[in-house]
Amino acid sequence: xxxxxxxxxxxxxxxxxxxxxxxxxxxxxxxxxxxxxxxxxxxxxxxxxxxxxxxxxxxxxxxxxxxxxxxxxxxxxxxxxxxxxxxxxxxxxxxxxxxxxxxxxxxxxxxxxxxxxxxxxxxxxxxxxxxxxxxxxxxxxxxxxxxxxxxxxxxxxxxxxxxxxxxxxxxxxxxxxxxxxxxxxxxxxxxxxxxxxxxxxxxxxxxxxxxxxxxx
Amino acid sequence: xxxxxxxxxxxxxxxxxxxxxxxxxxxxxxxxxxxxxxxxxxxxxxxxxxxxxxxxxxxxxxxxxxxxxxxxxxxxxxxxxxxxxxxxxxxxxxxxxxxxxxxxxxxxxxxxxxxxxxxxxxxxxxxxxxxxxxxxxxxxxxxxxxxxxxxxxxxxxxxxxxxxxxxxxxxxxxxxxxxxxxxxxxxxxxxxxxxxxxxxxxxxxxxxxxxxxxxxxxxxxxxxxxxxxxxxxxxxxxxxxxxxxxxxxxxxxxxxxxxxxxxxxxxxxxxxxxxxxxxxxxxxxxxxxxxxxxxxxxxxxxxxxxxxxxxxxxxxxxxxxxxxxxxxxxxxxxxxxxxxxxxxxxxxxxxxxxxxxxxxxxxxxxxxxxxxxxxxxxxxxxxxxxxxxxxxxxxxxxxxxxxxxxxxxxxxxxxxxxxxxxxxxxxxxxxxxxxxxxxxxxxxxxxxxxxxxxxxxxxxxxxxxxxxxxxxxxxxxxxxxxxxxxxxxxxxxxxxxxxxxxxxxxxxxxxxxxxxxxxxxxxxxxxxxxxxxxxxxxxxxxxxxxxxxxxxxxxxxxxxxxxxxxxxxxxxxxxxxxxxxxxxxxxxxxxxxxxxxxxxxxxxxxxxxxxxxxxxxxxxxxxxxxxxxxxxxxxxxxxxxxxxxxxxxxxxxxxxxxxxxxxxxxxxxxxxxxxxxxxxxxxxxxxxxxxxxxxxxxxxxxxxxxxxxxxxxxxxxxxxxxxxxxxxxxxxxxxxxxxxxxxxxxxxxxxxxxxxxxxxx
Numbered sequence: 001x002x003x004x005x006x007x008x009x010x011x012x013x014x015x016x017x018x019x020x021x022x023x024x025x026x027x028x029x030x031x032x033x034x035x036x037x038x039x040x041x042x043x044x045x046x047x048x049x050x051x052x053x054x055x056x057x058x059x060x061x062x063x064x065x066x067x068x069x070x071x072x073x074x075x076x077x078x079x080x081x082x083x084x085x086x087x088x089x090x091x092x093x094x095x096x097x098x099x100x101x102x103x104x105x106x107x108x109x110x111x112x113x114x115x116x117x118x119x120x121x122x123x124x125x126x127x128x129x130x131x132x133x134x135x136x137x138x139x140x141x142x143x144x145x146x147x148x149x150x151x152x153x154x155x156x157x158x159x160x161x162x163x164x165x166x167x168x169x170x171x172x173x174x175x176x177x178x179x180x181x182x183x184x185x186x187x188x189x190x191x192x193x194x195x196x197x198x199x200x201x202x203x204x205x206x207x208x209x210x211x212x213x214x215x216x
Numbered sequence: 217x218x219x220x221x222x223x224x225x226x227x228x229x230x231x232x233x234x235x236x237x238x239x240x241x242x243x244x245x246x247x248x249x250x251x252x253x254x255x256x257x258x259x260x261x262x263x264x265x266x267x268x269x270x271x272x273x274x275x276x277x278x279x280x281x282x283x284x285x286x287x288x289x290x291x292x293x294x295x296x297x298x299x300x301x302x303x304x305x306x307x308x309x310x311x312x313x314x315x316x317x318x319x320x321x322x323x324x325x326x327x328x329x330x331x332x333x334x335x336x337x338x339x340x341x342x343x344x345x346x347x348x349x350x351x352x353x354x355x356x357x358x359x360x361x362x363x364x365x366x367x368x369x370x371x372x373x374x375x376x377x378x379x380x381x382x383x384x385x386x387x388x389x390x391x392x393x394x395x396x397x398x399x400x401x402x403x404x405x406x407x408x409x410x411x412x413x414x415x416x417x418x419x420x421x422x423x424x425x426x427x428x429x430x431x432x433x434x435x436x437x438x439x440x441x442x443x444x445x446x447x448x449x450x451x452x453x454x455x456x457x458x459x460x461x462x463x464x465x466x467x468x469x470x471x472x473x474x475x476x477x478x479x480x481x482x483x484x485x486x487x488x489x490x491x492x493x494x495x496x497x498x499x500x501x502x503x504x505x506x507x508x509x510x511x512x513x514x515x516x517x518x519x520x521x522x523x524x525x526x527x528x529x530x531x532x533x534x535x536x537x538x539x540x541x542x543x544x545x546x547x548x549x550x551x552x553x554x555x556x557x558x559x560x561x562x563x564x565x566x567x568x569x570x571x572x573x574x575x576x577x578x579x580x581x582x583x584x585x586x587x588x589x590x591x592x593x594x595x596x597x598x599x600x601x602x603x604x605x606x607x608x609x610x611x612x613x614x615x616x617x618x619x620x621x622x623x624x625x626x627x628x629x630x631x632x633x634x635x636x637x638x639x640x641x642x643x644x645x646x647x648x649x650x651x652x653x654x655x656x657x658x659x660x661x662x663x664x665x666x667x668x669x670x671x672x673x674x675x676x677x678x679x680x681x682x683x684x685x686x687x688x689x690x691x692x693x694x695x696x697x698x699x700x701x702x703x704x705x706x707x708x709x710x711x712x713x714x715x716x717x718x719x720x721x722x723x724x725x726x727x728x729x730x731x732x733x734x735x736x737x738x739x740x741x742x743x744x745x746x747x748x749x750x751x752x753x754x755x756x757x758x759x760x761x762x763x764x765x766x767x768x769x770x771x772x773x774x775x776x777x778x779x780x781x782x783x784x785x786x787x788x789x790x791x792x793x794x795x796x797x798x799x800x801x802x803x804x805x806x807x808x809x810x811x812x813x814x815x816x817x818x819x820x821x822x823x824x825x826x827x828x829x830x831x832x833x834x835x836x837x838x839x840x841x842x843x844x845x846x847x848x849x850x851x852x853x854x855x856x857x858x859x860x861x862x863x864x865x866x867x868x869x870x871x872x873x874x875x876x877x878x879x880x881x882x883x884x885x886x887x888x889x890x891x892x893x894x895x896x897x898x899x900x901x902x903x904x905x906x907x908x909x910x911x912x913x914x915x916x917x918x919x920x921x922x923x924x925x926x927x928x929x930x931x932x933x934x935x936x937x938x939x940x941x942x943x944x945x946x947x948x949x950x951x952x953x954x955x956x957x958x959x960x961x962x963x964x965x966x967x968x969x970x971x972x973x974x975x976x977x
Binding site: 014015016017018019020021023024025027028030031032033034045046047048049050051128130133134135136137138151152153154155204205206210211 | 242243247248249250282283285287294295296297298300301302429430433434436437440441444445446456457458459460461462466468525844849850858859872873876885886887888891896914915916917918920921922
């Protein structure tokens, strides 16, 4: 059974609390027990508690598949980009290097590229993926566009990303503020934008003495 | 060649650790075999925190092989934190105690196994001897709030009826008692006032002293969901927690100054007339005295004391004051203080002044810590309590419970002392014997070097546990008890919702369900009267009768009703009292609704006092018991991380959780670190008047520059509670974990444990 067209995977980075529940749940997935296909890191722990989960974005035109010399990476009709096929994968790492989101990982023991397949065993039978099921902040969510619009009226889904000259459309959607001016996230440009938030943190704790300076 | 076992050395009990762990378990065999199908799934709840998320355990051949989300359970709808996902790895663990043990000085590991029946006989003999020689109170009991309500009921009955000792207390003394005492003083009842659905739709949500994202992760989605629909979220905390990172207003309070902040907010509410005069007049008493008390807490003074900018205090008041709906929640951050009850009451004062309670989207709650942090504090394992939230000092209450138990009320002991006082009495030689279950005071009590010393003085100490906890290392006899998934019963979660714990597997080896162990001891003592239950269900039936008519009335709750309704909220009497509205199948999800009935007010009003009115309580501000000075110039505050739970006896044995955050780190602001010449990941020694602890530094901008933070989940030399102070709240007796004075220096060398212990040990 294909994944229902109306069901979508949403990522909302503003909600992430870094608990790693997604990682732990990913290792419980019946198709790759014991291994997580998600990465979750602090963005800059010295300055902030912000964390960012990275799941496969399931591109319409997957770079990983495009660069695969062995044609090992398949995208299903319903838009899910699969783990490399074992008989074909030559563990060349092209996909690992080429994916703009940094998703595929080489399992060196198995000589196989493995990646998130949006819990196809679950989603193709109407269940939510493990990570989006457990996520306590629902930074990872799996539902319909209508339901998302009802639950989160102040945010909108975006699924177009620019990396320099490359524009990518993805099945996974990222939630951005509803009043964000653009319908596209320009990832390369954002790397050079001034970070919001850190300057606010500098201010929060004031400029007062740490301890003992009064007497000095 | 025999090695002589020496007394445990904090953190370096190497031979015991090699025998009993903690070691890390990872998924192997059937747990990672993609071809294995479970025999069945069991709907139950998480074994860790007070949220009590519903979860399904996948069971095969008497082993829990994984989890499956339980989407239908309405509180969490499948959501789980990492602890809940990986909890199943505690079952079938290599460290699991499958025999009874007794201390054996000739064994390198310190213990030798002995047959279960022999161990029970030794325990009974020791209890009999100590109580004959030194009186019934010389044998004490320490219990816990991670036990099912049935077991907590049994522990109270075991102490009060079988042992006839006054000295039973529980580890909720470290957790819920400030909130409980404050709630009883203000509302006359101790329960979260609202179901969590009331968070959704609140205009303003004030979260104070609660690291929600790490300690009650599922609540995060409720808060974010409220924000999606316009709620303003205010977070009060000395650290920018993951929740605080994107809140609408962050108030970086100096630890220990909470009552000052809330007095300051009430001052502004009064100054701007952001008050519900009708509510205050009709449903409360004592407002004038409180108004007088907060008169001096103008914004400037509040800012000076709390360390929060005056403009932030004004902003918080401007949002909170005139809001139409609101929810205030707090946790240990304001409660773990020598003025914890005052802090709690100061938050309740701003709720009562707003009149926003007892209605949809108008709420107030403390976030419970342990699985049964709520139910575990209701039915008689607290030192002054009898089932149903009754008082051991109240003649009517004694008569009711003695009647259910079939004993003379005069034979019931009088109220005993709190958990820390039990330790002090052990140190003083007044308490000679101790039974502990579900409590790891060597890790979890403050100033734990003292706790160790006191335990060593006991004539006899028996610990019931599933793993050899740091505390059980001091026991003369260790009895193998049960994991949560090896027994059934009920717990009452954060909202006051009673839920069903279902058994998934049998206890291994000679281990057995905790309630059977307790009853075996009673039988060996020849005092089994009233302790011959054949199942948790039988205990629950008796608990229903014992709680009937009390504040925490469970008489209308049955296992079937719980399962049919995804839980039942107490109070839930079995018959509708005259003049009371009929309750729905879920009991009482929201307290204090207009027109509601309770057994104290009997219709006079919604609050649990004879006049039905809530109480304002003056909260004069006093600073922490130990303030900083030139010798110890830095504030230490302690808390939790998301991947570990409490003393870590379970979570430090679960490999993937240990790997997430392996060892304690001392968080400090870069300005403080620069002043001390410390760089990120340096070894640093944190020292208080009570002890020292050497850990790695985590230099982060997300903490007040005058404060350092240590998580407390580790034992021995990694234990933060070597440093904390045993100052206690005079009313609740909660210890002051959240503020004491320390100095911090860069360590010249790694600590001696670093070369020999694994991270979790």
